[in-house]
Amino acid sequence: MIYLDNVSKWYSTKKGEQHIFSSITFEIPTDHNIALLGSNGAGKSTLFRMLAGSEYPNKGQIKTDATISWPVALSTGIHPKMTGRENTRFIARVNGVQDLEEYEGRVQNFAELGRKYDLPVQSYSSGMRSRLAFSCCMGIDFDLYLIDEALSVGDKKFKRKAKRALLDKSRTANILMVSHEIDEIRLFCDSAIVIDNGELTFYNDLEEAIMVYEGE
Amino acid sequence: MAKALRRSRIKIWCDVIFALLVRHVGSKFDDKFGMAWAVIEPLLFILMLSFLRGRMGGEESHGMPVFVFIMFGMLMLRAFTDVLSDAASALRKNKSLFAFRQVQPISSVIASAIFNVIIDIFVFSLILLFMYLMKIEFQISDMLTILLLYAQLIMMGISFGLLFGIASTFVRELDKIRSLITRPLMFISCVFFSLQDIPEELWPYFTWNPLLHCIELSRQAAYPNFGAVGVDYSYVSIITICVLFLALACYRLTWKEVLSR
Numbered sequence: 305m306i307y308l309d310n311v312s313k314w315y316s317t318k319k320g321e322q323h324i325f326s327s328i329t330f331e332i333p334t335d336h337n338i339a340l341l342g343s344n345g346a347g348k349s350t351l352f353r354m355l356a357g358s359e360y361p362n363k364g365q366i367k368t369d370a371t372i373s374w375p376v377a378l379s380t381g382i383h384p385k386m387t388g389r390e391n392t393r394f395i396a397r398v399n400g401v402q403d404l405e406e407y408e409g410r411v412q413n414f415a416e417l418g419r420k421y422d423l424p425v426q427s428y429s430s431g432m433r434s435r436l437a438f439s440c441c442m443g444i445d446f447d448l449y450l451i452d453e454a455l456s457v458g459d460k461k462f463k464r465k466a467k468r469a470l471l472d473k474s475r476t477a478n479i480l481m482v483s484h485e486i487d488e489i490r491l492f493c494d495s496a497i498v499i500d501n502g503e504l505t506f507y508n509d510l511e512e513a514i515m516v517y518e519g520e
Numbered sequence: 521m522a523k524a525l526r527r528s529r530i531k532i533w534c535d536v537i538f539a540l541l542v543r544h545v546g547s548k549f550d551d552k553f554g555m556a557w558a559v560i561e562p563l564l565f566i567l568m569l570s571f572l573r574g575r576m577g578g579e580e581s582h583g584m585p586v587f588v589f590i591m592f593g594m595l596m597l598r599a600f601t602d603v604l605s606d607a608a609s610a611l612r613k614n615k616s617l618f619a620f621r622q623v624q625p626i627s628s629v630i631a632s633a634i635f636n637v638i639i640d641i642f643v644f645s646l647i648l649l650f651m652y653l654m655k656i657e658f659q660i661s662d663m664l665t666i667l668l669l670y671a672q673l674i675m676m677g678i679s680f681g682l683l684f685g686i687a688s689t690f691v692r693e694l695d696k697i698r699s700l701i702t703r704p705l706m707f708i709s710c711v712f713f714s715l716q717d718i719p720e721e722l723w724p725y726f727t728w729n730p731l732l733h734c735i736e737l738s739r740q741a742a743y744p745n746f747g748a749v750g751v752d753y754s755y756v757s758i759i760t761i762c763v764l765f766l767a768l769a770c771y772r773l774t775w776k777e778v779l780s781r
Contacts, residue, residue, distance in 0.1 A: 315780065357620075357621025358620075358779070360780075362776070372621075374619050380616060380620075381616055381617050381620055383543060383546075383547055385546075385547045386546050390546055393539075394539050394542070394543050397535050397536075397542075398536055398620050399622065400526075400527050400532065400535060
């Protein structure tokens with residue numbers, strides 16, 4: 305379970321404070337694979353980043369015992385001047401991976417970067433970068449994976465592989481996913497949270513949530 | 521599978537700072553000179569300046585060899601300004617890393633400070649070696665005081681850097697002002713001259729600067745007959761404690777805001 309306890313989040317902008325969430329109290333179950341549905345700007349990414357601990361609510365707090373991944377969006381925390389291997393080691397150290405060498409090898413295998421693994425990331429194509437980021441995340445055991453459009457990159461072959469890996473994960477661990485591809489969501493998720501006007505609603509049945517979301 | 525360990529908080533802090541440090545070293549020295557440049561550059565600079573100063577004012581300055589005299593000034597000044605600018609830019613430069621919940625903004629500041637201390641130790645040892653080989657006579661009679669002064673200098677650098685770093689996430693222009701402010705420090709901190717060389721009625725315009733106190737006191741600690749006047753050790757300590765407190769207080773109040781900007 306992840307408890308959102310009276311959470312408020314706002315950003316101060318030139319046009320005054322922009323409230324994303326105000327005093328939300330909510331429980332996100334961690335025994336489901338959940339899709340996060342909502343229109344653009346509804347606060348999906350903000351919620352994501354708060355769950356990941358990349359940002360904090362202005363008021364209230366988020367409590368959980370589960371280990372949560374970082375948002376596997378673009379190339380979070382990947383330094384362009386360092387090699388793929390060095391980046392992997394950095395991520396491993398930060399996340400407390402015990403066996404660096406073994407983890408390194410696994411990421412190398414999964415990302416299929418070949419010799420490029422030992423070259424600076426700035427020489428990678430954007431697809432290769434996200435392959436690296438995705439592999440780094442998949443290589444660590446979390447209770448909950450935050451997947452943010454991560455499957456939309458990489459070539460066809462890698463996409464298939466990533467999907468398979470993520471499906472495996474969805475059985476052993478859980479996934480919280482943001483995607484606008486309804487097919488993808490149907491594949492991985494069994495329930496959903498719809499964000500509308502700063503309100504969260506949990507639907508145990510994914511189809512019901514999709515109906516609500518698309519009906520809006 | 522790689523199990524993410526459940527670590528104690530202090531262990532996470534150590535791991536993160538170590539990881540940042542390794543990353544810092546890797547990304548800072550990726551050209552051919554590599555790490556050596558960080559050590560050679562200040563050495564060359566001190567050599568050049570002491571050569572010029574030696575031309576102007578003879579071989580000795582208040583009972584110290586000119587080289588040693590300038591070395592204390594330059595090393596202290598560099599230690600301060602480097603730590604300050606690195607600490608100030610650490611918040612913005614490592615922004616993408618704060619996506620990892622384990623990486624807190626202040627850990628990147630601490631990592632950059634540790635990195636600078638390591639460089640300083642290298643530079644200092646190399647200069648000592650250089651002086652030994654060049655047969656420049658030198659004495660350091662009270663190393664402990666010098667180390668204490670250095671430690672306070674670093675703390676001041678971190679604190680001012682943190683303050684600037686936090687402030688510039690809100691007002692970006694402050695970054696430019698910072699480099700504008702730190703540049704004249706070289707001329708008002710008694711790097712080339714001693715406070716004794718300046719007429720006494722001008723002292724109030726100089727002695728507010730804690731860096732000047734650090735430099736003069738470190739010379740005094742190395743050469744007891746240097747005869748530093750107008751400087752005060754406790755002034756350094758009080759300023760250090762005050763800015764450290766201020767910086768940590770500001771950090772504690774604003775770090776969540778810093779993350780979401």
